[in-house]
Amino acid sequence: MDIQTLKQEIIAYSKEIGIDKIGFTTADPFTELKNRLIRQQELGYQSGFEEPDIEKRTTPALIMNGAQSIISIALAYPSKMTYRVESKKGERRGIYARASWGQDYHHIIKDRLQKLEEFILMKVPEAQLKSMVDTGELSDRAVAERAGIGWSGKNCAIITPEFGSYVYLGEMITSIPFEPDSLVEDQCGSCTKCLEACPTGALIQGGQINAQRCVSFLTQTKGFIPDEFREKIGNRIYGCDSCQTACPHNKGKNFHFHAEMEPDPGAVKPLLKPILKLSNREFKNRFGYLAGSWRGKKPIQRNAMIALAHFKDETAVDDLIEVLENEASPVARGTAAWALGKIGGDSAEAALVKALDHEADIEVRNEIEKGLNFIK
Structure with a gap:
């Protein structure tokens, strides 16, 4: 051979x-x-x-x-x-x-x-x-x-x-001893645009990342997002591209070589409020083919609530109240409470006061109190 x-x-x-x-x-x-x-x-x-x-x-x-x-x-x-x-x-x-x-x-x-x-x-x-x-x-x-x-x-x-x-x-x-190819020369030089663009400072230095601070990682976790990162997430419901879009080597790079990679805009940039009401089956049917669905619907729903708070979307208050009152997941109830506080208004405040009267979970109660403090 x-x-x-x-x-x-x-x-x-x-x-x-x-x-x-x-x-x-x-x-x-x-x-x-x-x-x-x-x-x-x-x-x-x-x-x-x-x-x-x-x-x-x-x-x-x-x-x-x-x-x-x-x-x-x-x-x-x-x-x-x-x-x-x-x-x-x-x-x-x-x-x-x-x-x-x-x-x-x-x-x-x-x-x-x-x-x-x-x-x-x-x-x-x-x-x-x-x-x-x-x-x-x-x-x-x-x-x-x-x-x-x-x-x-x-x-x-x-x-x-x-x-x-x-x-x-x-x-x-x-098991075949192929001849190795040559390395590509590092072309980053003195540029630090990606480090400067990282919303949470996850890029400690060139080539070193603290994954625990990375927005992409945070959007894939299943618990409460730490307070210091919630507003940094913005409307991202899965992943983060900030360090890529800031890179000069990505300027003008846009390739449509593979039909299976073409995005459905309505799926990869979805309406937020409907996400809160999706059943597991509906989530799988709508988003299951995406790589970003691998952790299931709950992290996406949590991130959607943070995004609604980011927009201060008053039209989402009733949907968030429904999550606060009916969702079994403490993370969902707590994030809804936090989002309601960020959006504010009389209806949000009344719902938070009511929830505080009967909520037993300590973490959720903390989130409700945070929400009330935002409004006050």
Whole structure:
């Protein structure tokens, strides 16, 4: 088998199946990444969504016996909608981050990796292969950086010269010793626009993030959003793009290569009030195909209430009162109380006073009292 010829055939085939960029690297341990992850863990900067075993995250041989190389792939996604729906008084809208536009990218990347696997096995039937995306053990970004897909920006995203950071990533460990590709030179220079744009100061310094402060992480949690971050979230109901939109390397980058990535504007910029009344089935039917639905409806509903407070949407008071009075979830009741206080008005105040008389949950009572203090 001529490995260099095989590599060129894989590159050519990747273009046929809709992979926008492909790179190859060794399966050597990610030593520098390991040191960074240990430091992140010591500082408490991890999100908790990651693979907890740092050895597995940084040692491909622990994931697949006979690992020789890793193939990294990138698919570019749109940064602008073909047509937009507008948020207006009485019909306020939230926003999903760009990485959750179109169909869930996990399925899209897995489809491309599966096709790539089938092609390689047709050429090398005895090859061992293991593919993963996002939820796998390896760091997609670390693999992509070492495979020459792009450089690791100060915003902790992979920035490609061709597509900016608007790319989905995936990788495949192989038992074939492909020749590694060259690194892409870091082009961030002295620019700090992403750090300055981060609404919560989650970007501690270039290349280091405190996930516990990241709006994208916060929108995916299931508990109460800490007070200091609620107003920073604005109308984001899933994810955050601030550090991407601020990046000069993303200016003018907007690619519509893949039909399954095209956003439905009404879904990725949805009306907020109807979200509060969705059943689990209705949520799944409306938003289930989006990557941003993976945590279920409750975090989205909580974020929608924070967004309604952001807009001070008086037309949402009755809906929020209904949540306060009838919702089983303490987080939902408490967030509704906080939002009612932010919006204010006689009806909101009366509902909060009434709720305080019978609410037993301590955290919810605290939120009700916060709401009343806003009004007073």
